[in-house]
Amino acid sequence: NAGVTQTxxxxxxxxxxxxxxxxxxxxxxxxxxxYRQDPGMxxxxxxxxxxxxxxxxxxxxxxxxxxxxxxEDFPLRLLSAAPSQTSxxxxxSSYSDRPYEQYFGPGTRLTVT
Amino acid sequence: xxxxxQIPAALSVPEGENLVLNCSFTDSAIxxxxxxxxxxxxxxxxxxxxxxxQREQTSGRLNASLDKSSxxxxxxxxxxxxxxxxxxxxxxxxxxxxxxxxxxxxLQVIP
Numbered sequence: 001n002a003g004v005t006q007t008x009x010x011x012x013x014x015x016x017x018x019x020x021x022x023x024x025x026x027x028x029x030x031x032x033x034x035y036r037q038d039p040g041m042x043x044x045x046x047x048x049x050x051x052x053x054x055x056x057x058x059x060x061x062x063x064x065x066x067x068x069x070x071x072e073d074f075p076l077r078l079l080s081a082a083p084s085q086t087s088x089x090x091x092x093s094s095y096s097d098r099p100y101e102q103y104f105g106p107g108t109r110l111t112v113t
Numbered sequence: 114x115x116x117x118x119q120i121p122a123a124l125s126v127p128e129g130e131n132l133v134l135n136c137s138f139t140d141s142a143i144x145x146x147x148x149x150x151x152x153x154x155x156x157x158x159x160x161x162x163x164x165x166x167q168r169e170q171t172s173g174r175l176n177a178s179l180d181k182s183s184x185x186x187x188x189x190x191x192x193x194x195x196x197x198x199x200x201x202x203x204x205x206x207x208x209x210x211x212x213x214x215x216x217x218x219x220l221q222v223i224p
Contacts (some may be wrong), residue, residue: 004156042117042202042213042214043204044214092156092157104156107155107156
């Protein structure tokens with residue numbers, strides 16, 4: 001099993017550009033989520049999904065969109081990048097009956113200039 | 114709103130020393146508390162999960178304790194090794210999607 005994979009590992013964007021961060025898991029997990037990690041602030045939940053076709057907002061959803069068309073994939077879209085979105089982004093997944101046993105991807109380091 | 118604090122932010126110890134990492138939280142109405150390890154450029158790896166009804170969990174050289182009434186958890190690492198060098202995060206579970214992470218303690222074990 002590859003576990004949770006994320007692409008790209010690094011990305012530099014200019015303000016106003018859009019992009020999609022990819023996340024995939026091969027463990028047949030129902031629950032998937034996106035976090036951002038900023039210095040001095042801990043991980044914060046952006047969006048999550050409890051299954052294909054179902055998504056909901058987390059703590060800091062503004063400026064991000066998600067969709068879940070398959071169990072395996074959960075892409076995160078930045079609509080119009082802003083310097084405040086410079087961060088490290090982590091995708092995680094788990095079985096719905098064990099939501100705290102999350103498996104994390106290696107992260108995407110995004111810089112917005 | 115739950116707040117999770119980890120002090121110190123960084124810690125450096127010689128190899129072989131026993132050490133304790135601290136985590137404190139403001140709201141004692143929690144479901145569980147989890148300790149993670151994060152290596153540079155990598156994701157988070159779960160180390161120990163303590164349910165709210167438990168007082169401690171052990172895995173190898175690691176022991177995590179939970180005192181809900183005082184809002185504190187500790188992660189004890191015995192006989193530290195250079196391979197233990199990483200950032201350690203605690204995360205407090207307040208419900209299905211309500212997980213609050215601390216900012217972490219960066220541990221360096223010096224050979």
